[in-house]
Amino acid sequence: MMRAFLKGVAALALSGASAGCTTMGAHTAEPAAIVTQSVPETMASLDPADSILFWSAERRSAAFREMEGLFPGLEAAQTGPVRELPRGTPLDAETMAEARAFMAQTDAAGLMVLRDGKVAFQEYALGFRPDERWTSFSVAKSFTSTLLGAAIADGAIESVDQLVTDIIPALAGTAYDGVTVGQIATMTSGVRWNEDYTDPNSDVAKMLAVTPVPGESQAITYARTLTREAPAGEKWVYKTLETNLLGLIVEEATGRSLADYAGEKIARPAGFAGKLFWMQDLTGGNIAGCCISLRLSDYARFGQFVLEGGDGVVPQDWFARATAPSVPFENAPGFGYGYQWWTYPGAFGAQGIFGQAITVVPEKNLVVAVVSNWPTATSSANRNAFRALVDRIAAE
DSSP: OHHHHHHHHHHHHHHHHHHHHHSOOTTOSSOOOOEEEEOOSSOOOOOGGGOGGGSOHHHHHHHHTOGGGTSOEEEEOOOSOOOOOOBOOOOOHHHHHHHHHHHHHTTEEEEEEEETTEEEEEEEOTTOOTTSOEEOTTHHHHHHHHHHHHHHHTTSSOOTTSBHHHHOGGGTTSTTTTOBHHHHHTTOSOBOOOOOTTOTTSHHHHGGGSOOOTTSOHHHHHHTTOOBSSOTTSOOOOOHHHHHHHHHHHHHHHTSOHHHHHIIIIIHHHTOSSOEEEEBOTTSOBOTTSOEEEOHHHHHHHHHHHHTTOTTSSOTTHHHHHTSOSEEOTTSTTOEEOSSOEEETTEEEEEETTTEEEEEEGGGTEEEEEEEOOSSSOOHHHHHHHHHHHHHHHTO
């Protein structure tokens, strides 16, 4: 039964991807990316109690490098010239030793440092190779944010001040009625949410297991179950569902799957070396808040693309706005949250559970990308160790 259901999802998603391959969206200036459907022979369980959040380290390590073998998704082909990443001046010996120690202590599978667009450090572990992909978890949120900027640049979305119900009328009458695109992007909708990765009964554990409703995105189906706890714009709560809704907003506005749009608007201009895989939910939509799989070098290329301003893909001031602290954290001066980007003192970044991250330090023309398999989904100690390493590299 599950196999038949997945074939239905594949047909639905592929029809959308094929449309993107053969026709240009109303607002696109480049041909769409080449996107193919990927469906695993045997799908991983969707039971929240058997979520990937609760797998063993060994099982996760295998899954993180081959999510396409476990979950359906869309794969955008590598279609443009590859951006070369030449060797630059390496990190000094002491910093290099700290980088290697950090990798060993935090179960990092790969770490790459770009300084002035050149490789200052690149090493792999846990059996991970340069030509393999590793999943991103919430690093994908910053990709979705970039596609939001592209959709605004293309004229498909008016601005971040547009009401989400203007684009997704099905959200009328839900807790998201009256919420703007920008409030979704900054996670300040005021909607109640539980993002506890250790709790099988949390919203984040259950949202992708909700029974699909014909003709409706799982994100909308789950959104219907939520209630409001604060006026829109007044309270920040981290909610992966809101990124999923943001991705749906982009898909509805552009008429393109996220994988297709990302292939054109990110992978090609950033010069990715490998294919981009983006997981789908049970209704065929890309899961905007999670689970892009890329080579480590392509995560670094994305960071460099953002550092350099987006190559005309997004509005000229987009990254300045998106990576500014729209929500400053009062208990952590210098830290905050922007449009699906974390902000740090003098830096900004994308980060995902189990130790995935891209950090950009503009003043130092520095990009640091890491992929990992932490023992737990979250770790303040490991996250702080990564920031300390980035600070050490930036200080050279």
